[in-house]
Amino acid sequence: MWAAVGIHGGFHVASAINLALGLTADGPGMWLTAGALHVVIGVVVALLIPHRRWVEVRELGPYGRPVRSGR
Structure with missing residues (x-):
């Protein structure tokens, strides 16, 4: 959802x-300006985005979260 919000706002x-x-x-002109701003x-x-989050995304996917022990 937030990607759509960002594109709409952009x-x-x-x-x-x-x-x-x-x-x-x-x-x-409009499409070039919009595209450049989005990039x-x-x-x-x-x-x-912190490096550790990129590692999580690479290992678990964009919606994955590591399992936390002690819960």
Whole structure:
């Protein structure tokens, strides 16, 4: 769900930037701006994820969590 929320929000941010730059609200400029913003934000989010979580994802999948002992 959060990926869809991010994409939807990113589309609105790209629209606002395009309007501020005087570009049309639709067309190649809009799609290039939206795509570039999504790539930049995706890289930033990926860099903020701790390394140990990437190891968990690689070993258990994106929804897996390690079994904690003592419960």
